[in-house]
Amino acid sequence: MHAATLPIISMTSLDSAEGLAQLRYAASEVGFFYLVDHGLDSDQQQQYLTLSKEFFQLSNADKQQVDMIHSPHFRGYNAVGSEMTAGRLDAREQFDWMNEEPALATKDLRYPWQKLIGPNVWPTAMPALKPALLQLQQDMSHITVNLLQKLCESLGVERNALDATIGEQPYTHAKLIRYPAQEAVQQGVGAHKDPGYLTLVMQDGQSGLKVERGNDWIDVKPIPGALVVNIGELLELASDGFLKATNHKVESPTQGVERYSIAFFMAAQLSATVPVLSLPAELKTRASGPTIDPNNPLLTDVGNNVLKGRLRSHPHVTKKHYCDKPLRHLLAKSFAQLPTADICDECRV
Ligand SMILES: O=C(O)CCC(=O)C(=O)O
Numbered sequence: 610m611h612a613a614t615l616p617i618i619s620m621t622s623l624d625s626a627e628g629l630a631q632l633r634y635a636a637s638e639v640g641f642f643y644l645v646d647h648g649l650d651s652d653q654q655q656q657y658l659t660l661s662k663e664f665f666q667l668s669n670a671d672k673q674q675v676d677m678i679h680s681p682h683f684r685g686y687n688a689v690g691s692e693m694t695a696g697r698l699d700a701r702e703q704f705d706w707m708n709e710e711p712a713l714a715t716k717d718l719r720y721p722w723q724k725l726i727g728p729n730v731w732p733t734a735m736p737a738l739k740p741a742l743l744q745l746q747q748d749m750s751h752i753t754v755n756l757l758q759k760l761c762e763s764l765g766v767e768r769n770a771l772d773a774t775i776g777e778q779p780y781t782h783a784k785l786i787r788y789p790a791q792e793a794v795q796q797g798v799g800a801h802k803d804p805g806y807l808t809l810v811m812q813d814g815q816s817g818l819k820v821e822r823g824n825d826w827i828d829v830k831p832i833p834g835a836l837v838v839n840i841g842e843l844l845e846l847a848s849d850g851f852l853k854a855t856n857h858k859v860e861s862p863t864q865g866v867e868r869y870s871i872a873f874f875m876a877a878q879l880s881a882t883v884p885v886l887s888l889p890a891e892l893k894t895r896a897s898g899p900t901i902d903p904n905n906p907l908l909t910d911v912g913n914n915v916l917k918g919r920l921r922s923h924p925h926v927t928k929k930h931y932c933d934k935p936l937r938h939l940l941a942k943s944f945a946q947l948p949t950a951d952i953c954d955e956c957r958v
Pocket residue numbers: 784786798803810812818857858859870871872
């Protein structure tokens with residue numbers, strides 16, 4: 610039997626060997642944990658969740674103005690029923706933003722993932738959203754980079770062992786999410802792993818997030834002020850499978866209660882290739898190699914691993930922006946390992 614709850618890790622405990630050992634256990638045995646004492650207090654989190662509710666209460670026309678279908682860079686709003694996970698539609702609406710950058714000219718695209726780079730889209734009806742979410746992105750980046758360094762230390766390698774892959778600024782992606790109540794439990798988001806290094810999730814008071822552990826699913830009940838952390842595929846690759854990216858899903862709420870969360874994903878720079886860390890012998894013998902799953906190959910080229918997730922989750926954006934001939938050609942070259950079913954019909958070359 611596994612514990613029916615996740616470990617709780619205090620950020621301030623990570624200056625001690627004991628704290629690092631607990632972090633190593635949580636990250637390697639469970640792949641998921643609550644993080645407390647991280648610096649973003651409950652009141653601040655509540656303010657962001659309130660802002661998120663205001664966004665989702667905007668009129669449909671205001672939300673359509675920032676619909677992701679207009680963005681080749683996968684930014685903006687998705688109405689309920691436009692995202693797919695594990696081949697099925699998710700019952701959630703969401704607003705995605707990433708690093709704020711200028712897009713590359715089409716003629717300069719050498720790799721398909723370079724099309725992920727570009728500006729965010731912001732609702733004109735809610736000018737307060739942009740500065741608040743860019744601030745949140747900075748605060749979450751700060752927490753995540755510190756945590757990644759502590760994880761490296763906990764694995765017995767230099768704390769800055771992965772810093773070069775992050776460069777000046779990590780690749781970050783975040784989502785405001787609303788799970789509307791359904792008549793019966795449904796897929797809010799289907800079972801999946803996150804593609805980056807680390808994910809932080811802020812939850813309101815409503816349960817629904819579940820984490821796979823053996824044959825069970827652990828309920829991640831919200832703890833006020835705690836962030837939920839999970840290991841992404843890039844850390845599984847970097848640790849040669851010592852750390853595991855763990856499957857998780859969200860079941861939609863019922864009985865008229867909706868659920869709000871904010872997810873923050875941090876990867877290495879899109880142009881980086883993730884190295885395999887030189888773990889000490891004692892840990893190395895316990896590293897079983899990354900998971901081999903023909904339906905979900907883990908790719909060390911960061912841009913490709915991130916793009917894999919985006920193409921699969923948002924088939925309507927893929928179809929509109931990733932199906933022109935030159936790009937299709939690049940996709941076919943880059944994704945020799947990716948099952949064609951993950952790419953839209955017209956990209957099955
Ligand atoms: O909403 C949540 O609690 C988690 C969402 C999630 O796993 C994801 O968007 O990747």
